[in-house]
Amino acid sequence: MKAVVVEELGPPEVMQVREVPRPQPGPGEVRLRVEAVGINFADVLAVAGEYLTRTKVPYTPGMEFAGIVDALGEGVTGVEVGGRVASLGGRGGLAEYALSPAAALIPVPPSFSGAQAAAFPVSYFTAYHGLKTLGHGREGEWVLVQAAAGALGTASIQLAKALGMRIVAMASTEEKLGIARDLGADVTLLQDDPERVQKVRDAAGGGGVPLILEVVGGRRFQESLDMAANRGRVIVIGNASREQASLRPVELMKRNLTVTGLWLTSLMGDREATREAAQALTPLVASGQVTPQVGPTYGLAESARAFRDILDRKTTGKVIIEP
């Protein structure tokens, strides 16, 4: 079968498509015929060797994928061969067939295509945990969504809207802001607007925004603190700038701010939090209030270009690769 292989970490161009043996599921594992892989900014960082965990090579990237169950390893029960599932298996998705621990499988609503199933879990569960589990967002409250036309950004806007929150969306181009408005953002601002701090504060009534989903990091992290209302909650979800940020705890004291980190991988291990998120998301999916935003779609041989386009901020919605 064909698979993307990374032998040395580096820029997207280190990824190569190779012919490799079809993997055999071990105990507790399931093999999927991969239909679609959702590409996250984290995949780009992992190939670069800049992710939160160390990337061991050689490896096949692709942490979030969907497909048809094709074979079951020893001891796997409750999974149907021939059914469509999504997986947060951690790696290996960029291939015609991929293994997933049965425990990492996520049921897929029957209405979802393979691409929609691959576009859903990471972005929507992260958005839920940012807005509710850790962010404690309330109906009528303002939230700032950065990189608003991206995979997490579009999911966050849809979900915040469905939860009755009011949204300030930031992104780097007018076209991206249009996408945010179409999804329900109340106020949109260019990320490089010279008056952005004051404008965000004004949007939320002059006192700043009570909840911020912070994904850019670096110098922008301080700006997020400046945009936050007193007693505001800043949820640190990403560092797309790949720059270092600094934090002065005294500033948090002075304005009673809360800064909370969010990493989906560790939250997925929290059964109660995952169950609550799934329970909240299921009816919103069924009613169509949240629908996965499938972005540009590439073939396996175009994987390096897909990763490069994410780095160059050319994409909107969830980038999909179909092996």
Ligand code: NDP
């Ligand atoms: P996106 O589809 O949002 O793509 C990344 C976006 O980041 C770009 O489109 C761009 O939007 C923005 N960006 C801002 N600054 C830069 C920069 N210097 N270089 C490149 N992009 C930049 O990706 P994801 O939805 O996968 O992820 C969004 C963020 O959320 C990332 O930081 C990611 O690591 C994080 N994340 C974290 C999770 C967790 O568990 N902690 C889970 C999911 C996502 P624009 O051009 O509008 O600025």
